[in-house]
Amino acid sequence: MSRAKAYAALNAHSELVPYEIERRTPGPDDVQIQILYCGVCHSDLHTARNEWRNTLYPSVPGHEIVGRVVAVGEQVRNFKVGDLAGVGCMVDSCGHCPSCHDGEEQFCDHGFTGTYNGPLHGGENTYGGYAQSIVVKESFVLHIRHHEKDLAGVAPLLCAGITTYSPLSRWGAGPGKKVGIVGLGGLGHMAVKIAHAMGAHVVLFTTSAGKIDDGKCLGADEVCVSTDPEQMARHAGQLDFILNTVAAPHALDPYVELLKRDGTMTLVGAPAESHPAPNVFGLILKRRRIAGSLIGGIRETQEMLDFCAEHGITSDIEQIPMAYINTAYERMLKSDVRYRFVIDMASLA
Incomplete structure (x- = not known):
């Protein structure tokens, strides 16, 4: 296990605050990512404020994650230390149902595991990208190719x-x-x-x-x-x-x-x-x-990232420090952003 700085909602009515979380030690098929940027999705706000009536607290939102690989498990074949990588809305699924076999993990018959607010390994809460790092199984990690000049603008591609x-x-x-x-x-x-x-x-x-x-x-x-x-x-x-x-x-x-x-x-x-x-x-x-329609499977998400790289597409963003997140939420409610907030996670250090 390792400790990571993060921002969390402790209940439905308070602002997000600095918080420290535990990340698991990478297993054989895991990829550990130092988070560089994390987009701010309206789903983050819904979850932090329990507007969908299913939030597990403490809640660390964030599912538009771009970062750099810092460790890989011994069975990982498609990522190496130093690679740029992304994580979207899912970090696991059953892997056995028809939807999973079809590469449509978002429709997993048993429910996919969300990057945050999702059960993993016997029921523990998952913590998302408002944090310094994350550990994810290789099959749910995406390659970021040919987007090095605007990594912050890539982050919202993982959901939006x-x-x-x-x-x-x-x-x-x-x-x-x-x-x-x-x-x-x-x-x-x-x-x-x-x-x-x-x-x-x-x-x-x-x-x-x-x-x-x-x-x-x-x-x-x-x-x-x-x-x-x-x-x-x-x-x-x-x-x-x-x-x-x-x-x-x-x-x-x-x-x-x-x-x-x-x-x-x-x-x-x-x-x-x-x-x-x-x-x-x-x-x-x-x-x-x-x-x-609900997001997309991992295969299609990689297809989307490659399509956007080919066509020079990134999100139009306003980059913010982590400490600005509560103000960003209030502005988001007023549609006062063109068109996506993205957190520079270096500000968390």
């Missing part, structure tokens, strides 16, 4: 990147497809970049006219202010696919009406309360679908 890449890939975003992206936050700005790189015609839907220029700079071909009925009407029945990244409850019907026959809207935002039920006639009259 794969959360948007997976559905865009699965539903065929690419040349000849008109793809809508709803929301321009941490997820939405990654979705715009990735859909553009895939070759789709990208239409961004935002409630904020102040984000029109940003949307176009990020790769949107068109930007629609979704509170304007006339602008929305211009896109009625025009979209092959919509990726809805908004994590607050909102009416889905206006977006369903934008889909072509057989079009799909996939939800990746996780609101604390459910969206209003959609009008079923909007679905059945055009054979439209509303679907959901």
Whole structure:
């Protein structure tokens, strides 16, 4: 065992505070990583404040981790000391169910083990990336290639990147497809970049006219202010696919009406309360679908990282010291970040 400095939530109502955790000694198939950067996801805040009613305290959030390998177990074959590596939302799964065999560990029949707030080794709590180091089994560690110049911007790819890449890939975003992206936050700005790189015609839907220029700079071909009925009407029945990244409850019907026959809207935002039920006639009259998607498996996450490296894609970030995290949470609630906070973990030392 080794000790590591971290920041933790001790209960649902207090701020995160400095804390010391234990990390296991690397086993034969483990990789030990010195954490360089960790992105700040809205899920971190949900968990720290027990908004999903499942938090194990003390809680050390953080599942957008980029670092450098400092030790490997004797059976590790694909990583060596000095390599750059990433860890996303999962650190284990059963490995035996159909989903795990298909490389879709996020849908493990027995539940994947989260990088934080997840049972591991007989029930102990897992601690995430708001810490100096982490030890993870090799099969859940990702290679960071050709991104050395912007490692901080890579960190959010481990959640925001794969959360948007997976559905865009699965539903065929690419040349000849008109793809809508709803929301321009941490997820939405990654979705715009990735859909553009895939070759789709990208239409961004935002409630904020102040984000029109940003949307176009990020790769949107068109930007629609979704509170304007006339602008929305211009896109009625025009979209092959919509990726809805908004994590607050909102009416889905206006977006369903934008889909072509057989079009799909996939939800990746996780609101604390459910969206209003959609009008079923909007679905059945055009054979439209509303679907959901959850991050991606390890194989697909590596595919996403390599795709982003090939296309020069990183997240637009604001880099912060660890001690700023509570202020960052309050700003995140106000959507006061363009577009992802990333912690410089050197500040923890």
